[in-house]
Amino acid sequence: xxxxxxxxxxxxxxxxxxxxxxxxxxxxxxxxxxxxxxxxxxxxxxxxxxxxxxxxxxxxxxxxxxxxxxxxxxxxxxxxxxxxxxxxxxxxxxxxxxxxxxxxxxxxxxxxxxxxxxxxxxxxxxxx
Amino acid sequence: xxxxxxxxxxxxxxxxxxxxxxxxxxxxxxxxxxxxxxxxxxxxxxxxxxxxxxxxxxxxxxxxxxxxxxxxxxxxxxxxxxxxxxxxxxxxxxxxxxxxxxxxxxxxxxxxxxxxxxxxxxxxxxxx
DNA sequence: ATTATTGTACCATGAACATGATACAATAAT
DNA sequence: ATTATTGTATCATGTTCATGGTACAATAAT
Numbered sequence: 001x002x003x004x005x006x007x008x009x010x011x012x013x014x015x016x017x018x019x020x021x022x023x024x025x026x027x028x029x030x031x032x033x034x035x036x037x038x039x040x041x042x043x044x045x046x047x048x049x050x051x052x053x054x055x056x057x058x059x060x061x062x063x064x065x066x067x068x069x070x071x072x073x074x075x076x077x078x079x080x081x082x083x084x085x086x087x088x089x090x091x092x093x094x095x096x097x098x099x100x101x102x103x104x105x106x107x108x109x110x111x112x113x114x115x116x117x118x119x120x121x122x123x124x125x126x127x128x
Numbered sequence: 129x130x131x132x133x134x135x136x137x138x139x140x141x142x143x144x145x146x147x148x149x150x151x152x153x154x155x156x157x158x159x160x161x162x163x164x165x166x167x168x169x170x171x172x173x174x175x176x177x178x179x180x181x182x183x184x185x186x187x188x189x190x191x192x193x194x195x196x197x198x199x200x201x202x203x204x205x206x207x208x209x210x211x212x213x214x215x216x217x218x219x220x221x222x223x224x225x226x227x228x229x230x231x232x233x234x235x236x237x238x239x240x241x242x243x244x245x246x247x248x249x250x251x252x253x254x255x256x
Numbered sequence: 257a258t259t260a261t262t263g264t265a266c267c268a269t270g271a272a273c274a275t276g277a278t279a280c281a282a283t284a285a286t
Numbered sequence: 287a288t289t290a291t292t293g294t295a296t297c298a299t300g301t302t303c304a305t306g307g308t309a310c311a312a313t314a315a316t
Contacts, residue, residue, distance in 0.1 A: 009137035010303060025232050036262060047305045052264075069262045069313040089231055093245050096224040103217055104153050107246050114242050117221050118235050138273060164292060175275045180294075197283040197292045 002045030011046055015054035023063055023074055024085040031076040034064060130173035139174055143182035151191055151202055152213040159204040162192060 005014050022028050035043065041051035055072065058064045062080060066072050075081065100110050133142050150156050163171065169179035183200065186192045190208055194200050203209065228238050 008141050012303080013136050021227075021230055025230055037264090038262085049306085050304060053303095055263090066263070068264090069311085071262060085231055089228060089233060089241065092224055092227050092231075093241055096220055097245060097249070099220050100217060102149055102153055103213055103220075105217060107249050111242075111246055113217065113221055114239075117225060118239055121225070121235050140273080165294090166292085177276085178274060181273095183293090194293070196294090197281085199292060 001043075003043075005044075005046075012050050012053040012057070015044065015046065015051060016057050019054065019058060020063060020084070020088075024081055024088065028074050030074050030078045030081055032074050034072040034074060036071055129171075131171075133174075140178050140181040140185070143172065143174065143179060144185050147182065147186055148191060148212070148216075152209055152216065156202050158202055158206045158209055160202050162200040162202060164199055 003015075003018060005011055019028075028034060034040070037052050037055060038048050041048040044051065055064065055066075059066060059072075061084075062077070063075055063084065064072050065075055097110065100113075105113070131143075131146060133139055147156075156162060162168070165180050165183060166176050169176040172179065183192065183194075187194060187200075189212075190205070191203055191212065192200050193203055225238065228241075233241070
């Protein structure tokens with residue numbers, strides 16, 4: 001199934017974020033094999049060149065490792081993965097707070113809204 | 129002072145978001161006059177053509193009104209502004225939750241992190 | 257040995273974006 | 287009346303991005 005990609009920013013950047021997300025969330029486990037460039041490009045419905053560019057970027061931050069003629073694997077450095085995961089969560093939190101404050105919401109209002117949002121999630125999946 | 133713009137997505141889109149933010153947050157009050165295309169382009173340190181493109185988009189959603197030879201004003205429709213504000217906040221909240229869940233965080237963990245984040249804000253500005 | 261798969265490197269093309277420059281009509285300011 | 291300001295339109299140029307196509311070396315699979 002083709003991945004959902006937004007039109008207002010570079011595809012390769014979105015691929016980087018998505019694959020990164022799949023790695024830190026465990027969809028692609030540490031040390032596990034990744035689909036080939038052509039394969040994943042076909043899955044995502046993008047050009048292999050674009051996927052190649054995304055992979056190249058993911059390699060620079062160490063999340064994936066390349067074996068010249070035998071594909072790519074997720075790094076075995078679980079600590080690195082966990083660090084990236086925490087960093088991403090921290091950025092999400094900071095961005096969320098700062099933008100809400102830009103919108104003029106006070107801390108109390110932010111707390112109300114998040115509580116309400118989490119409560120709604122409880123209604124949908126009460127077992128958690 | 130030149131605005132901080134990210135390199136990985138269209139400038140005009142960032143201008144739209146920023147001006148939109150300034151309107152709903154009250155920096156540019158309802159009915160108030162906006163800087164001219166050239167003026168605001170100079171402030172943001174972008175090309176007038178780019179700023180013009182941003183304004184054109186803001187006009188399509190009704191937030192600003194154009195007087196052919198007398199500049200632009202923020203809409204006087206405070207209800208529209210408030211609606212946009214709430215929608216933006218709602219999107220921020222949804223995006224935050226869904227991405228945190230993608231990262232593998234449970235509702236309880238999200239609650240912990242947000243509480244901790246809000247508490248830290250309390251330390252920095254305890255009076256609120 | 258042969259074949260298939262892998263990452264990788266090009267090149268050409270077209271689209272979107274950003275800038276710089278110029279120009280024009282309408283009208284506010286003088 | 288004259289000038290300055292406004293939004294707006296247009297053109298050329300350069301960059302980035304995405305696609306499609308082709309090709310090559312290394313090596314895993316057969």
